[in-house]
Amino acid sequence: MDVNTASVASNSEPQDNIEFDSNEAAYEYYKEYAKSVGFGTAKLSSRRSRASKEFIDAKFSCIRYGNKQQSDDAINPRPSPKIGCKASMHVKRKPNGKWYIHSFVKEHNHELLPSQSHFFRSHRNSDPLKNDPKIRRKTILATMSKQYGVYQPTGLENYIRNQNDRGRCLTLDEGDAQILLELFVTMQEENPNFYYSVDLNEEHQLRNVFWVDAKGIEDYKNFNDVVSFDTMYFTNKYKIPLVLFIGVNQHCQPTLLGCALIADETLFTFVWLFQTWFLAMGSRAPSVILTDRSNSIEAAIAAVFPDTRHFYNLWNVLEKVSRQLDCLYPWHDTFTKKFNKCIHRSWTEEEFDKRWVKLVDKFNLNEDAWFQSLYHDRKQWAPTFIKNISLAGLYAPSRSESPNSFIDKYIHLETFLREFLEQYKLMVEDLYEEQAKSNFDAWHDTPELKSPSPFEKQVSFVYTHEIFKRFQVEILGASACHLKIDKQDGDSVACTVKEFESGQDYMVEWNGSHLDICCSCRSFEFKGYLCRHAVVVLQMSGVCSIPFKYVLQRWTNAATSRYPISEKLENVQTKTRRLNDLCRRAIILGEEGSISQESYKIALGAIKDALAQCTNVNNSVANEGPAVSKEPATNLDVNRITRAEPEKEKSNSNGTAVMNEKVPAQPEVVNIGIDSSFHQMELPNARHLQLHNMMAPQLQGVVPTMFHNVASTQFHNVTSAQLQNSRLPH
Structure with missing residues (x-):
């Protein structure tokens, strides 16, 4: 059975009886099959005849075929999509010149994405008509509108019909884009786990920007139960279109879990932002998210975080009530008093409903569609309806009482981007210092009891x-x-x-x-x-x-x-005492171990040995019960560690440096790239080209031509060397 590639059905699965005129025809056939199924392809290997020098053997595979090969001590590991997938097609040449399928492996060990096939590099240029941005965008809209139709009854196309996607971009002053990207590069050089993402429109202009530092990523691992998504600076028309992801730590202090500058508040923007943030946070969704009251945000959360409970910030709702009901100004005080009683003093749902009806009748709000919609959404903002969940202090009646207000002292209505970037550094340092002080107090101070309770x-x-x-x-x-x-x-x-x-x-x-x-x-x-x-x-x-x-x-x-x-708080008390004691001793050990190279090696060896033994003991306790502990492998007696007397302290005047081990960064992101080319990341509902942690050789000479073939481009964690060959207009 001879095959003409142009006539192959897009969903035809490779069969043993299919023949090809050449290995290139076989590869085109495999690409068409891969495109219909939803994975990218690569030419894995080929072999020539020693006698005739003609190709006699070729193997094509999924781009995730094989395993990533890299040295353990690599400082900047090269991104790779390889995750051990076995899917492949092996073809061989017959004596008559025809090619046949020698073997075919169908199964993949990852999700297939047929609706996003055009994002794979191997399929990008296979059909110029389908790769037209307008046609591709229309196809994506048709798919997404089915998913979001419940939130937008008129359909997604009607929702954004008046949006000019090509013209949307960040409103920045000249040079701001370069300053922003230089900040990202600098922060990533200081800490490789710093994460950022840049979204460009069709005109190569900045449209959306997201970033989060390493501490924000680490904080989210411990405090991902409740997150507040704050859009106040964007919706209130500040000079910078800033939105923030905010949480709280164990000291009830605000933690910055991500920042973004966005061009608009459309559904697509929020879907891009939430997907990017989700990826940066190791693909862990929050248990609860608090946001402004917005149809676009609600639809995006339902799409990206379907299992997350979504509530509105109470302070945000109350502020909008006073702005929306200007007609009640003569009765403002009376209305506010009764409205607050309904919101804050209704202990049952029935009591809330009765007071709301009286409020509507008294102030003739039956025809006010916005106020009626507020009642319709009451279970997402009214305190009476929020049960069986903890909001960790992020749900507050006024912004001043909310942890979100911490950033208000760093930004005001006339703050421009350059000023904010300087304030951002100060804000991060202040947050670090406050948490460090609270941790120190927890280790060294005992709270005072004021009652016999x-x-x-x-x-x-x-x-x-x-x-x-x-x-x-x-x-x-x-x-x-x-x-x-x-x-x-x-x-x-x-x-x-x-x-x-x-x-x-x-x-x-x-x-x-x-x-x-x-x-x-x-x-x-x-x-x-x-x-x-x-x-x-x-x-x-x-x-x-x-x-x-x-x-x-x-x-x-x-x-x-x-x-x-543990379920017994007495055990928690004992554990806390042990933790505090170990922290104090660790500080002393660190000070002693840093004096010389020899003491550093002794301290480091003791820590490694102790950590390995503690891990083994804890794993044994968790799986099989208490384990018999062994004697430490080091002679260092941590019980006898004392602070060095001043006259006994060793000098570092000999120039001996204490070497710190540099651990390769392993950001929890999907890094895409293979051999000398690169491929798009497989992200559901994505509409952007995304490059993660690209190395300079991969980007040079590729980006300028690539821009002409995609509707929008997104760079993740691009290094300073990569920026030299790509100019981003402000």
Whole structure:
């Protein structure tokens, strides 16, 4: 069966009886098959006859065929898509000149992406008509509109019909783009784990930019339960179109999990941004994300983070209420009072609905579509409907009370990009310093007890200092609360707790058999620790310790531990004491070990041996129970480490340098590149060409011609040498 490549069905699978006129025809056939299935191809090998010098053997494969080969001590490892895939087609030449399929492996060990086949380099130029940006964009829109149709009833094409994708770009002053990229290069040279991504439009202009430092990536590993996506500076028309990903650490301090400059607030922009951030964070989605109230953001989150719970920032909703309802200005104070009562004092959903109806009737808001839509989305922003989840202090009624407000002192309405970049460095340094100080205090200071409460003593060695102080306020405030039992059924109790300070009544429900407690003030949901009203009910019930489920590990001194805390808080206290003691001794060891090269080697050897033994012991305990520990392989006695006396300190005047091991960077990103060419990354719903950690030889001479064939281009972690051959207009 002879095959003419042009007539091959795009979905035909290689068969044993197919013959080809040449090895090139066989490769074109395999490419057409690969394109229909959804993977990129490469010519793996070929062989000539020693006698005739003609090709007699060729093998083609998936671009992910084989395994990555690289030296363990490589400083800048070359990106490669190879992950051990076996998919391939081996062809051989018959004596009559025809080629046949000698072997064919169909199975892949990775996801296939037929809808994104045009992104692979091997398929990019195979069909000039289909690679036209307008046609390709229309195809992608048709696919995506089905996915997002539930959020945009008119379809995605109608949603962006008036958008001019070609003209959208960042509004920057002359030279700003170069300064921005130079900052990225500098920060990546300082720390290879610094991550950034640049998105260009068809005119080669910056459209979207994202970056996150190594600390932000590390913080997200420990605190990915709740993330706030802040668009205030963009929506309020600041000079720089800045959006931020913000979290909080164990000290309730804000952590910067990513920054971006975006050209607009369309669906495509947010899909690109969330996918890029998701990739930078090791492909881990947050449990909860808080955002502005926006259809585009909501649709993008549903597409990129389908399993993430999505809520609106309360402070953002309340600010928009005052702006949207200008018609109520004469009754502003009255409306605000009743609206706040509905929002903050409705302990049940039924009570919320009744007060909302009265509010609508009193102020004639029945015809206000925006206000009615607010009620429709009430479960995503109203405190009454947020249950069984912790928002870690990121959900606040005003921006000043939110951790997001930390950046307000570094940026104002007239801040330009160059000024912000300088402030960004200062802001990062301030965040580092604050966290380092809090960590130091946790290691060296013991919190002061202010009451005989067993709850206070219980968590004094568990919570971080900041959280302990906040919970301590609740312990002391419990003395100003009066409890009345409304209903009791076995182990279940429903109480009303009157707080004399505020004059408010709160409903608390306690189930002793399941150790479940819930207060209408929602303190645990919003702050992550129990309130004074719950403390009063626990005391009344004869409970002497806080149920384990209400002591979140993210607020403890073991927050960054890779092992979950035990269900017995006494074990957590013991573990914390051990951690603090080891940290103190490690500091002393570091100081002693840095004095000379010999002491450095001794300290480093001791650390490596101790770490290996501790890891083995912990793994044995986790899998099989306690393991028998062996004697340390080093003679260093850490129990006898003391600080060196000043007169005994060794001098470094001899010029001996303490060498630090440089560990190759292993960013958790999909690095694409093979041999002398490069390939697009396989990212669902992607519409951009993406290059990750490209080396200079790969980029030189490729980028200028490549721009003419793609609708948009994206560079990830491009080094300074690569920037020399590509000019990016501002």
